[in-house]
Amino acid sequence: MNGLLRPARRTTLADDVYESVRALVMDHAVAPGERINIDALARRLEVSPTPVREALARLEADGLVRKRPLAGYTAAPLLTRAEFDELVEMRLILETASAHRVAERFSGRRDATGSDSDSGSGDRAAAGNGDGAGADPPGSADVLAQLRREAELPDQVPGTEGFAAIAAFTAQDARFHHLLAERSGNRMLHAAVVRLRAHLHLFRLHFPTAHYGTSAREHLRIVDAIGTGDPDAAGSAMRAHLLAAADRHLPFFEGS
Amino acid sequence: MNGLLRPARRTTLADDVYESVRALVMDHAVAPGERINIDALARRLEVSPTPVREALARLEADGLVRKRPLAGYTAAPLLTRAEFDELVEMRLILETASAHRVAERFSGRRDATGSDSDSGSGDRAAAGNGDGAGADPPGSADVLAQLRREAELPDQVPGTEGFAAIAAFTAQDARFHHLLAERSGNRMLHAAVVRLRAHLHLFRLHFPTAHYGTSAREHLRIVDAIGTGDPDAAGSAMRAHLLAAADRHLPFFEGS
DNA sequence: CGATCGAAGATCCTATAGGGAAAACGTCCG
DNA sequence: CGGACGTTTTCCCTATAGGATCTTCGATCG
Secondary structure, three states, X not given: OOOOOOXXXXXXXXXXXXXXXXXXXXXXXOOOOOEEOHHHHHHHHOOOHHHHHHHHHHHHHHOOEEEEOOOEEEEOOOOOHHHHHHHHHHHHHHHHHHHHHHHHHHHHHHHOOOOOOOOOHHHHHHOOOOOOOOOOOOOHHHHHHXXXXXXXXXXXXXXXXXXXXXXXXXXXHHHHHHHHHXXXXXXXXXXXXXXXXXXXXXXXXXXXXXXXXXXXXXXXXXXXXXXXXXXXXXXXXXXXXXXXXXXHHHHHHOOO | OOOOOOOOOOOOHHHHHHHHHHHHHHOOOOOOOOEEOXXXXXXXXXXXXXXXXXXXXXXXXXXXEEEEOOOEEEEOOOOOHHHHHHHHHHHHHHHHHHHHHHHHHHHHHHHOOOOOOOOOHHHHHHOOOOOOOXXXXXXXXXXXXXXXXXXXXXXXXXXXXXXXXXXHHHHHHHHHHHHHHHOOOOHHHHHHHHHHHHHHHHHHHHOOOOOHHHXXXXXXXXXXXXXXXXXXXXXXXXXXXXHHHHHHHHHHHOOO
């Protein structure tokens, strides 16, 4: 029995290790700030240290682990108050633009075909040389439907409580935001949003909190704004959602 | 004689290799799309393949090299038209916000102390646990002076022509934009701007172009807007600059 | 009692060797 | 003459061993 899942070796070992370690850090299987022993990790995953080292290097670029020269790797420490504020500001910048762009594209496609100055950019981007698999770009019609479906998804997954409920909520929230970013048609924007998300997830897992109804309501408001084809309204709705969400997390910083 | 410069081994070998390979790709010492042989690279740098592999993994996360499973690494291909448009849009999102934020901080500090709703965020972020060395946060007074100095720097460096002139122009332009992003007080924003910059540099080097006077004038206009403490004006000036710069690069896509 | 210095332990970092998969080439067939 | 197949070659990927470095613990001195 192997420590990590090898589908069919369609990927390289280092990639699997990367996913495994990522999951380990994301689920706090290793505490924030804790040292990560390369050899021990390799033994645990039943691979040699080399691919582990490679995976760790990639994770460092993602900001999930830190490396001190000649002292080894450590799991990313918890966000400080200042870093949390930066994260919120960054999300405001990125995701407001994301919502804005989706509304723009939706309205443009609905009315006729690209009528804005730099039209074609987004469309060609979405249809560009994708990653090969699973990239099915549906018509603009069901973009809205898909977003609404993610926003409306059962807030309280039946049969889940406590930790599991938190995880389910987090996963749903992530799906919505990622989908929105993806539908902006800008792959770089999408990637940036996903990268930021990891840090927020880390933080939220440490201070378990979930506001099912409230969050879902705010999500729907964003979708509605997109549906009306008003980019500014969509951006404002997203901004309000992010600020509200930040406020909901704020109490956990009182101690510091 | 070693293939790469080892300062005093204050860093790890893999870090040096990372910088070397990064420079190789950035200067087009390896052509875009060209395959990168790990063993050959290791011999050229006179190190073992292991640190090379580690450096390549980090570079892949930065988007400077691509990895096909079981097929090796290749240098990042040149930007397609769609990707170029995405890059421009991304810069608009990030750097407009950057200019906006700098103007905000400047006016806030000059008038009195933070008067906006979420004040303190930026300041505390800038004063957070920095990377230790070289992070000297000067008073708000010389922030403007420093920006102006970078913008005013001799456009045409004496004694440089052709390729060298392009490189000098690019370096100056990069310094200005990076400095601005850094002074936004948001380290994540700064990092994102720097990451994007690498791709633009790659593109520009392949289609050598430089508009010394024009670019410098636009930079100064941004600095002036910041000086007046008007965030929206600063954002607009940055937006105009980026769009104009994009238009200057556009002719190179006629062939595609 | 606290701080500094020294030595042992653990760990990281680098180098080398071998197995296996994919791509490229030449050859054969239609 | 073009396409498909088999073989060869190249290259990536993984595993193991040894040297250098940092951290930690204990003892000693102020």
